[in-house]
Amino acid sequence: MGDDSPVDRLEGANDGSSWRDGLDRLVRARGRMASEVGLIVVDHGSRLDETNRFIHTVCGAVRRSGPFAIIEPAHMDLASPSVDDAFRSCVSAGARLVIASPFFLLPGRHWSEDIPSLLDAAAARHPGVEWLVAPPLGTHPLLAEILLRRIAELE
Known part of the structure; x- marks a missing residue:
């Protein structure tokens, strides 16, 4: 893949710096x-309600790790809360920068078009609030470790 490929950018995500350093740089740069x-x-x-509840579990795990004071779950479709609901909740809690992190494995239309469109619409109701979309989970090196651990769990 070429240098502009989202997959290539994701493969370089493990450059030795900590995710806390990366977040600090992002916040300062903005x-x-x-x-x-x-x-x-x-x-x-x-x-399926049980599937929709899973994103709340993910948000709880991220919240316990401590980097974000404001964390909201959202579903693009079929369930609540919506991206618009989550954006509004973030702004109500004091966010001036909202980062959407897609809980998807691979780059695709949802990541490149749909989520940005939903965020654009939500941000239009909140002038001065900036938004960003993080890359999907993709080909990050830790996914290979997770895959192997899941296989090892089989009986």
Whole structure:
């Protein structure tokens, strides 16, 4: 793949710096304080309630790790809360920068078009609030470790 490929960028994500360093750089570069950054973890959404509840579990795990004071779950479709609901909650809690982290493995239309479109619409109702979309989980080196651990769990 070429240098502009999202997959190539994701493969370079493990450059030795900590994710805390990366977040600090991002927040400073945007002229924000950490308390002004909201995170939306967004999945597709499902007709199954138990599947939709999983994103809340993910948000809880991220919250316990401590980097974000403002964290909201969202579903693109089929369930609540919506991206618009989550964006509004982030802003109400003090966010001036909202980061959407897609809970998807691979880059695709949801990542490149749909989520940005939903964020654009939500941000239009909140002038001065900036938003970013993180890359999907993709080909990060830790995914190989997770895959192997899951296989080892088989009986």
